Amino acid sequence: MKQSKWIWYPGDFELYHSMLLHNRRRVLGVYNNLNSDKGTEIASTYYYPMWRVDGPRRNCTLYKKAKIEKAETVELISNTDTATLWINGKYHKTGVKVELLPGEYEIKLKGFKDGGFPCFYVKGETFASDETWRVLDFDKKDMSAGCNNAYNNPDDNPEIFNFSYKRMDPVSKISTQGGVLYDFGRETFGKLVLKNVNPEIKELLISLGETEEEATDIYETTLVLNATLENGEFTGESSALRYAYIPSFDGNAELYLDYEYLDIKDTAEFKCDIPLINKIWDTCVYTLHLNMREGFFDGIKRDRWVWSGDAYQSYFVNYYLTKDTDTVRRTIRMLRGTNPMTTHINTITDYTFYWICSIWDYYFFTGDKQFVTDMYPDMLSTLEFIEGRLADDGMYTTRNGDWVFIDWSTFDKKEGPICAEQMLLCHAYTAMAKCASLLSDEKTANHCNDKANYMRSKINELYWDEEKGAFVDDYTSGRRNVTRHANIFALLFDLTSKERQESIIKNVIYNKDITPITTPYFEFYELDAMCKIGDFKYVTDMLHSYWGGMINLGATTIWEEFDPTMNGTEHYAMYGEKYGKSLCHAWGASPIYLLGKYALGVRPTSVGYATFDICPDLMCFKYFEGKVPVLDGEVSVKMDKSSVTVCSSKDGGTLVINGKNYKITKNIPLTVSIK
């Protein structure tokens, strides 16, 4: 029998899991009495998401029409007891085997579910449920049913996200401060399990921490588990931790972790002669995997949310690490939510612009036109939302409720629209134009190209400061403040002339008086720009000092922010909280992307890696070898000072070295000496 898939209203799977994950954040709620600093009860309490979180549909109708030549039997399975199999006007319940004699059939699946979302599975041949079914809807045009390859068995439940689990035991257990501290050896994520507590006890507190200090500081830690043992056992909610601390306890207990992860294999590899860089690579890989869940998370301890700007970088890292593309698609759907769009994505203007860019980038890396088609109605309404809030001159202007982020840096944000924001919108217009053109919507393509050209020229007219030889943050305050951000975007997105780009490199990039970038988030863009202009030394220096700085302090995952001048627990504070900083933040994983793209040097030159260049550069290394995924294939690169060897499992590659191009034949290694 043909393989069936669970099907649903397209996007509902993502909306549902997005709704759950955005409502999972917890904070320490402690105080029974507002007027006492320390309360009588310590408990994790719910922390509300900062933007509107949309749920899935409660009602769904899917249908398929076909003429069958051979008799077949169909049977509906569903997660809702309202589910009905409607065949040529007659109604059947789930679990009923209906024989279809040869003939023409229209079959509809109808159902309602409040809590969870309605899902359907039809056993059959012609009518096996899959993406060839369509959705009947009052909102949008006829669309393909939603499905996901992880849910192809009748006993699967799409309401339960398909994580894998592995038992992990603590590497150490010590008694300290009257309690017991367990250490899992490195940052990790999953469900803590407690068994065989002796002396027997009904309720106890487990304080979690990314550091020992956090775990044992029970009035200041971020997360606690209030364990109520049933039959002597407790399983906690999935949480981030390295340490687990049971205060006021000197007994024995069996405690371990059901490590929760997505079973996604890495394609990429990187090994070089510098052990610190190898450790950075491994730490970045681990950091990304911990944050690669229902969608790409910002960090696993605190928010555990999907932020568009953070996710945007994770997409690139992921394209250079794995062959998984579903997590990108899921994340893009989660971020957009449903209509009407009433605020920017995550309430952040730049994050809406990145969202548009991400769809073109996704297409460029994967060649998956279907997904662009599926998302296009939402892209159009996003564009409409954006344009409904522009200034009279068509440039971006801040509206009430808009959060202009760009980076955790000081900009003249209140003194008028800042340059970096305009550049992102201009870049988004370009991406939108390319998607529109792909789908033959020439009217939108022309409009967006015109807008991109117009913005580019306005940006160059309004924000360029001839004396400073750079773009300034704003042109209204007269303060002529230069920050790196807009100037980096100008290089990355080719938003100004060659002459001005040279000027930026000299007057901003290499100007030590311009405040440096402090977040790994914006380092992604800065280092990408530095590589683009060929300054690999800057990049490998940053790897050593910045990423290496964290590793040298014992980091097992990359942090949200790092300031080498800080000491001890100073490193853990952020947002006014003693342990507010996330020590496992996806946006620190960019070295995977940078090393893959610029050291191993693999870069697509057309959609879906139909063609790609391999431009390896030894950078600061004596030697390296590694691999990069190229959609459905992979490229290995091995290089030392004398030669480079490449091999690709996919056609279309060109080795670019010594100023020459070498066409690569699939599966045949090519070695070229380096002059």
Place this chain on the structure above:
Amino acid sequence: MKQSKWIWYPGDFELYHSMLLHNRRRVLGVYNNLNSDKGTEIASTYYYPMWRVDGPRRNCTLYKKAKIEKAETVELISNTDTATLWINGKYHKTGVKVELLPGEYEIKLKGFKDGGFPCFYVKGETFASDETWRVLDFDKKDMSAGCNNAYNNPDDNPEIFNFSYKRMDPVSKISTQGGVLYDFGRETFGKLVLKNVNPEIKELLISLGETEEEATDIYETTLVLNATLENGEFTGESSALRYAYIPSFDGNAELYLDYEYLDIKDTAEFKCDIPLINKIWDTCVYTLHLNMREGFFDGIKRDRWVWSGDAYQSYFVNYYLTKDTDTVRRTIRMLRGTNPMTTHINTITDYTFYWICSIWDYYFFTGDKQFVTDMYPDMLSTLEFIEGRLADDGMYTTRNGDWVFIDWSTFDKKEGPICAEQMLLCHAYTAMAKCASLLSDEKTANHCNDKANYMRSKINELYWDEEKGAFVDDYTSGRRNVTRHANIFALLFDLTSKERQESIIKNVIYNKDITPITTPYFEFYELDAMCKIGDFKYVTDMLHSYWGGMINLGATTIWEEFDPTMNGTEHYAMYGEKYGKSLCHAWGASPIYLLGKYALGVRPTSVGYATFDICPDLMCFKYFEGKVPVLDGEVSVKMDKSSVTVCSSKDGGTLVINGKNYKITKNIPLTVSIK
């Protein structure tokens, strides 16, 4: 302590119960084998609503700020375990009593719930939960929290609709066709309960019917209950029935009904010298009550849905029957659903227009400006939706997916926009203008008044046929078809000159060649128009023949449609189904409105009955007496051929009789002789 109320995101209570009720329709699903006429299993199966059904929010944040002079204790109760009491930045769980010392506080209630909807109850003094709390939202402007007076106790559950129940036993039980038939004596609604089945049995089928024929016709009936007895008992889903039939059963069983109803008292009364009319009155009252549930239903057996056109008439009947206004508000919210609006309400164009009219009417009868304010953002987006689909000349034109209903009659609908539809839109513009003006939105008010004037003149220009002396259905086909509908609207809504109105009365209303109205639905408008022109004989004749015709056939509630020429079970068929007709349809209850408004003669002359006329007319009666609600008061009227006596519990009334006006003093009866 101050009375607290359960609070929620405004509208969510209605959206939630609307979602449930619109997913409760069931039909007979029978066939295990498509190719056999009669199946091996008879079961009720789910019937999908015909329009998008929206659910409530899953996330909600409500807040209140206040400075308190005296200490008070607050405690949060909620139906979701994520609920958090946030006080000046600190988080507390439900069930924790927090003492607030004098000072300034901002308190937020935050919570998430999938399945059901998040509700909050705060015990406190200043911070007792009620409509003074506000909702924090990303969509709309700051709004008052939603609440409902039926949910003011901490152990109430707003997810369970507040019905009353009363045990009803069948009036007879007979053995027939191998089974047992129970008769409840009249149409009713509720949960069937089955007990003490002897011989003991686990599963049995109960076939329901509005008639004996339907209940015993188990392969053609509309509804069956598949009873699985637990501990020898079964309670069915709430259903409409008069008869319950257990086929293939000759044992004994205790069967009764938990009659499910809203405990709303009638204010109105009507008694006259004609027993048939008294019976019609009582039957209409009972029909309305059976359909007055979470919202105003169309009928209780089949759809059990909320249809805007049906509900619109129920509002008027209700204004003339009870002092309840909450059912009107709930229905209006249910009908509108959430944004974005992508189809007309119930997919029917006219039903969107009625929806707008209903809000002005509601205001006119109740004086409740707050509700207009609450609904106004949705009125504006409804107007935007309507105007986004008009023709270039600003008139209504049919778009893909629009259902132009007007009535179950034959119009030239496909030959261009029909006149009656244009008239409804014109009327809706007038209502919208009045609401806008009430809320000082002069821009919208002017726009809508201009549009109404424009449409009125276009309608008179395009659709008037001088030769026929009437409005024709369309002006594009050249067929010059005259139906009653548009011409009735022209009279009711004053859409044409006095001369043309006279012409309509002569050439349409009294022209027997014009197809008569056949549905009680449109009879509402026809009879209202006939009363308006003072032809009460037409109305009382219709009461006798049409409503009386059903009563004489044994109807215990008013039917969806009635054709006196039909015989026997012909009366029960509709929509191609043998028992497809609803025998308890709200739109038949209009005599309450007509007798109250035109016999008892009570009519508001300004908003909220600040002033009102009493213009009693004896019509065909020798004698009548009755009462009509006037918002927070009531007016009694007693009349025979020699005198009329009126008494009002509310100021503002004027008795209009003998061509004279008599001002009425509150609570003092006034008797006037009739010359």
